[in-house]
Amino acid sequence: MKIALVGYGNMGQELEKLALERNDEIVSVSFRKMTDKLDIAGVKKAEVALDFTSPEVVLKNMQAILPLGTKMVIGTTGWYDKLPAVKKMVAKYKAGLIYAKNFSVGANIFFKTVYFASKLFDKYGGYDVYGFEIHHKGKKDSPSGTAKKIAEIILSSTKEKKQLQAEKLDRKIRSDELHFASIRGGFNPGHHEVIFDSLADKIELSHSAHSRRGFAQGAFLAADFIKNNRGLFAFEDLFERGVI
Numbered sequence: 001m002k003i004a005l006v007g008y009g010n011m012g013q014e015l016e017k018l019a020l021e022r023n024d025e026i027v028s029v030s031f032r033k034m035t036d037k038l039d040i041a042g043v044k045k046a047e048v049a050l051d052f053t054s055p056e057v058v059l060k061n062m063q064a065i066l067p068l069g070t071k072m073v074i075g076t077t078g079w080y081d082k083l084p085a086v087k088k089m090v091a092k093y094k095a096g097l098i099y100a101k102n103f104s105v106g107a108n109i110f111f112k113t114v115y116f117a118s119k120l121f122d123k124y125g126g127y128d129v130y131g132f133e134i135h136h137k138g139k140k141d142s143p144s145g146t147a148k149k150i151a152e153i154i155l156s157s158t159k160e161k162k163q164l165q166a167e168k169l170d171r172k173i174r175s176d177e178l179h180f181a182s183i184r185g186g187f188n189p190g191h192h193e194v195i196f197d198s199l200a201d202k203i204e205l206s207h208s209a210h211s212r213r214g215f216a217q218g219a220f221l222a223a224d225f226i227k228n229n230r231g232l233f234a235f236e237d238l239f240e241r242g243v244i
């Protein structure tokens with residue numbers, strides 16, 4: 001497959017390693033430094049462009065790349081309020097785009113585990129639920145896309161929790177608030193933990209990425225899929241379709 005790397009930070013370089021192992025051809029690399037321009041001519045030659053940049057630039061990249069006919073895998077997080085506009089853009093250009101808050105297959109199975117556990121604890125009653133995430137000191141958005149995804153899952157599967165509270169609290173937490181804290185520091189590629197706590201016991205579910213390899217592997221599963229498909233897809237659609 002002919003691929004374009006859009007963003008050449010931690011994830012861009014991990015994708016490059018895996019592309020070489022898979023014998024994919026990297027026809028373009030954009031933003032080796034953030035002051036560089038998008039390599040339109042190079043991206044046009046690619047079947048799939050993989051964007052792991054930053055929320056400030058990802059929408060501009062979509063606007064420039066989708067009209068070219070190059071399919072897109074979007075790993076960049078922190079832009080999801082623009083999803084309706086992206087949906088229109090994909091339809092307008094009859095383009096193909098797949099995105100994920102977390103491309104790790106392990107993390108996606110963790111999401112299903114949290115959903116299942118959350119439903120059961122809610123049904124049984126007596127358990128409070130909260131969580132936290134840890135990421136490296138270079139991460140720009142907070143809470144992580146993955147934390148927001150986990151919060152959505154818990155809010156949709158419990159009766160009491162109605163809203164995410166990701167800020168520090170100088171008051172008692174309300175029972176309808178789900179507290180999910182973010183910690184930034186060091187080199188951690190991503191740790192997410194959910195705790196169900198009762199007077200009797202505590203259950204901790206966590207997902208820890210050992211490296212960025214799992215994200216890159218999932219991004220290539222997504223690239224293999226979107227190469228031959230048009231439309232807007234979320235990575236979890238690949239589970240529903242039996243691709244994963």
Ligand SMILES: NC(=O)c1ccc[n+]([C@@H]2O[C@H](COP(=O)([O-])OP(=O)(O)OC[C@H]3O[C@@H](n4cnc5c(N)ncnc54)[C@H](OP(=O)(O)O)[C@@H]3O)[C@@H](O)[C@H]2O)c1
Pocket residue numbers: 006007008009010011012031032033034035052053054055056057074075076077078100101102103104138141215
């Ligand atoms: N979905 C997933 O599975 C997953 C997994 C990991 C990370 N991510 C997300 O992917 C994104 C990239 O993560 P990363 O760890 O690779 O970040 P990173 O190391 O900071 O790399 C980001 C890349 O984009 C460039 N860039 C940043 N801001 C830019 C701007 N305004 N204009 C043009 N280029 C810009 C950077 O250039 P410089 O090096 O010059 O700054 C760098 O090449 C983040 O949004 C992160 O949350 C998603």
